[in-house]
Amino acid sequence: AQKVTQAQTEISVVEKEDVTLDCVYETRDTTYYLFWYKQPPSGELVFLIRRNSFDEQNEISGRYSWNFQKSTSSFNFTITASQVVDSAVYFCALRPYNQGGKLIFGQGTELSVKP
Amino acid sequence: NAGVTQTPKFQVLKTGQSMTLQCAQDMNHEYMSWYRQDPGMGLRLIHYSVGAGITDQGEVPNGYNVSRSTTEDFPLRLLSAAPSQTSVYFCASSYSGQGGNYGYTFGSGTRLTVV
Numbered sequence: 592a593q594k595v596t597q598a599q600t601e602i603s604v605v606e607k608e609d610v611t612l613d614c615v616y617e618t619r620d621t622t623y624y625l626f627w628y629k630q631p632p633s634g635e636l637v638f639l640i641r642r643n644s645f646d647e648q649n650e651i652s653g654r655y656s657w658n659f660q661k662s663t664s665s666f667n668f669t670i671t672a673s674q675v676v677d678s679a680v681y682f683c684a685l686r687p688y689n690q691g692g693k694l695i696f697g698q699g700t701e702l703s704v705k706p
Numbered sequence: 707n708a709g710v711t712q713t714p715k716f717q718v719l720k721t722g723q724s725m726t727l728q729c730a731q732d733m734n735h736e737y738m739s740w741y742r743q744d745p746g747m748g749l750r751l752i753h754y755s756v757g758a759g760i761t762d763q764g765e766v767p768n769g770y771n772v773s774r775s776t777t778e779d780f781p782l783r784l785l786s787a788a789p790s791q792t793s794v795y796f797c798a799s800s801y802s803g804q805g806g807n808y809g810y811t812f813g814s815g816t817r818l819t820v821v
Contacts, residue, residue, distance in 0.1 A: 600746070626810070636796065636812040682748060691802055692737030692754035693764070694810065699748050 593618045595685050597697035604673055605705050612668045612700045614683030620644075624686040625666045626694065627657065631679040639681075642666060673704045708732050712797050712813035719787040719820045727782040727816050729797030735811070737800040738780040742766065742793040743815075749796060755780055787820045794818070 594617040604610045616625065627639040640650060642659050650657050654671045670677055683697040713728045731738065739754035741764075751764030753772040761772050769791060771783040780799075784791060797813040 595748075597748075634794070635814050638810065641809070684749075691756050692739040692798075692800055693751060694739070694741075694749075694798070696741075696748040696750070698746060 593620075593685060593687055593695050595683055595695050595697035597681075597683055597700050599700045600698070601701045601703070603703045603705065606675060607672050608704075609669060609671050610673050610702065610704075612670075612681050612683075612702065614666045614668065614697060616664050616666065616683070616685045618664075618685060618687060620688040622688040625659070626684040626686065627666075627668050628682045628684065629679045630682065630699070636682075639668075670702075673702075675704050675706055678702060678704045710797055710799050710811050710813040712795075712816050714816060715814065716817050717819070719784070719818065721787060721789060721820060723787050725784050725787065727784075727795055727797075727818075729780045729782065729813060730778050731780075731799040731811070732778065733799060733801070733811065734777060735799035735801045736777070737802075738774065739764070739798050739800075740770070740772065740780070740782045741796045741798065742791075743796060744793050752782065752795075784818075789820045792818060792820045 596615045623644045625642045629637040647659050656669045658667045680699045680701045682699045685695045710731045736757050740752040741749040743749045750766050752766055752770050755761045755774040758774050758777050774780050795816045798810050800810040
């Protein structure tokens with residue numbers, strides 16, 4: 592079975608704190624793709640990152656960083672020095688190999704950053 | 707370049723009524739899909755298409771119908787609306803690029819209430 596689990600339903604932090612959102616996935620494919628999306632209160636889905644299974648290099652983009660570990664089937668997302676504008680629901684998703692159009696989402700983590 | 711256009715943005719239906727949610731993309735993407743978002747459950751795949759004339763079921767297809775007569779359009783039909791179909795619906799299109807460069811574009815969503 593293919594599955595994505597985001598065990599943290601809600602996280603609340605104070606501005607400037609660092610926060611890590613966990614994502615654990617299950618798949619038997621050796622090739623697959625992982626995504627993170629942000630859904631702000633306005634409701635749209637904003638693409639953050641895509642990672643291929645054959646590329647385990649971690650990535651940093653400004654205050655955002657992603658830690659991909661195939662050994663533990665995890666693709667965690669860290670926000671450094673959080674800001675109120677980071678308040679949103681964050682989704683991790685898995686695209687199975689050779690299944691175009693099909694994304695498997697986790698349940699989402701609602702992040703609240705308080706001033 | 708409009709991306710993915712969903713209409714309507716809001717809709718209220720009575721139980722038993724039928725309706726069609728429209729989705730159109732202008733990026734010549736081969737893949738299109740429909741998801742529903744319910745609190746605490748993330749986004750779940752309803753139906754998807756890998757090209758004109760080809761559709762397949764996702765995780766929660768019951769009560770919904772799709773067809774894809776053109777590359778651009780992928781309408782979702784509710785045959786006989788039920789309160790359990792109250793949800794936010796998202797349409798997405800995607801492509802397969804070189805080196806696993808798969809990209810997804812989401813519409814802005816349709817908030818459907820069935821009373």
